[in-house]
Amino acid sequence: MQNSTIVLFFHSPMPPLDVPLNRKLTRKSALRLSVTRTLQKGQQTKQAIVEAALGLASQIGLEGLSIGVLAEATQMSKSGVFAHFGSREELQISVVREYFSRFEQEVFYPALNEPRGLPRVKALFSNWMKRVAVELQSGCIFISGAVEFDDRDGPVRDALADSVQTWLQALNRALQQAKECGHLRPDTNESQMAFEIHGLILALHYEARFLKIHDSIARANRGFDNILARYQ
Amino acid sequence: MQNSTIVLFFHSPMPPLDVPLNRKLTRKSALRLSVTRTLQKGQQTKQAIVEAALGLASQIGLEGLSIGVLAEATQMSKSGVFAHFGSREELQISVVREYFSRFEQEVFYPALNEPRGLPRVKALFSNWMKRVAVELQSGCIFISGAVEFDDRDGPVRDALADSVQTWLQALNRALQQAKECGHLRPDTNESQMAFEIHGLILALHYEARFLKIHDSIARANRGFDNILARYQ
Numbered sequence: 355m356q357n358s359t360i361v362l363f364f365h366s367p368m369p370p371l372d373v374p375l376n377r378k379l380t381r382k383s384a385l386r387l388s389v390t391r392t393l394q395k396g397q398q399t400k401q402a403i404v405e406a407a408l409g410l411a412s413q414i415g416l417e418g419l420s421i422g423v424l425a426e427a428t429q430m431s432k433s434g435v436f437a438h439f440g441s442r443e444e445l446q447i448s449v450v451r452e453y454f455s456r457f458e459q460e461v462f463y464p465a466l467n468e469p470r471g472l473p474r475v476k477a478l479f480s481n482w483m484k485r486v487a488v489e490l491q492s493g494c495i496f497i498s499g500a501v502e503f504d505d506r507d508g509p510v511r512d513a514l515a516d517s518v519q520t521w522l523q524a525l526n527r528a529l530q531q532a533k534e535c536g537h538l539r540p541d542t543n544e545s546q547m548a549f550e551i552h553g554l555i556l557a558l559h560y561e562a563r564f565l566k567i568h569d570s571i572a573r574a575n576r577g578f579d580n581i582l583a584r585y586q
Numbered sequence: 587m588q589n590s591t592i593v594l595f596f597h598s599p600m601p602p603l604d605v606p607l608n609r610k611l612t613r614k615s616a617l618r619l620s621v622t623r624t625l626q627k628g629q630q631t632k633q634a635i636v637e638a639a640l641g642l643a644s645q646i647g648l649e650g651l652s653i654g655v656l657a658e659a660t661q662m663s664k665s666g667v668f669a670h671f672g673s674r675e676e677l678q679i680s681v682v683r684e685y686f687s688r689f690e691q692e693v694f695y696p697a698l699n700e701p702r703g704l705p706r707v708k709a710l711f712s713n714w715m716k717r718v719a720v721e722l723q724s725g726c727i728f729i730s731g732a733v734e735f736d737d738r739d740g741p742v743r744d745a746l747a748d749s750v751q752t753w754l755q756a757l758n759r760a761l762q763q764a765k766e767c768g769h770l771r772p773d774t775n776e777s778q779m780a781f782e783i784h785g786l787i788l789a790l791h792y793e794a795r796f797l798k799i800h801d802s803i804a805r806a807n808r809g810f811d812n813i814l815a816r817y818q
Binding site: 415493501503518550552554570574 | 645647
């Protein structure tokens, strides 16, 4: 029996391409593969829920998310969604983490391809601007979430604040490197500089998205040049 | 009968101090006074509801306001609140107007006592900072409201956006005057300057209120000095 052949049928809509279908397997390896598949499918489902939650959160806010709302949006049962997250808070935190992970991939990592110093600082700002430009349509969880959670404590607020702090610290480090490289004046206060740059991004989001002022992107870019000129 | 005396009893908890109680009046003047009193009392009640709504809106947002919530907060009947506002939207707009009126009184009007030019610009910023410092505890409707209403049209969004635009235009005018007075360089772009100043206020609110970074007020003040230095 140990070497009997078992034919596996995969129900996952998109099985990974590296495992051929209908492959002949021993029972033991089949069992292992079956468990792996179940876990993978579970991960895929969880990822699909987070994806839907991310889209919803940018429209209705993190506070608008609930197991019920997500069940409706993903056409799953409440208990199905609950099995993946366990609580509304856990769902909200997963969304914050996913949002931050995408932010890192779009804004932070590509800038590491640029040389240390001012080229990297400019790439960070430019990538941040590109992301904000997209979010002028969809909204930004770091901004709307700050308004939702600025008057309460708890793990969701902490996850959100930690993400923003991590990003601002990365910006600070890049500015510090630019100072070390001699691209910025030795008396540059990089925390001050990061604060002023953060202000430009917030003003862009506010004036373009809420007030619908069309040249806000140009103003933010000009503001960045003004800040750099002061510290060079 | 025309000159018969009528004794009026005021039920308002705080009658104005300029009219003595139990004053003897003619019927005609008594009727006029009675109508005035009713209107005044109506105004007082409406004002008390707006006051309660303003406090609530800074905690739960403009979107959290409803006739029902206000009735509970003011211990009035829903129909009583409804009699003064007629709709949730009208209530929200009244709150925006009241908020703006206070903003004007605290930030804008006192600055008019300063001479035109840089002294007035500095007073506007300083008064704005004082107000934001208070709102680090209570929240700011111009900021939270922008997040609530940035993805929808309608009279509440318009009232909110008009208020902020009016304020930003006043700031722009003060900067323009400073340029005309020769306090700022002739090539100063006052819209750009106002955008950058707005960014400082938004960064202060975000970093102090949400991230709880303690030296944000100093950073905003330093940022303002940096902006001024660039354009002088």
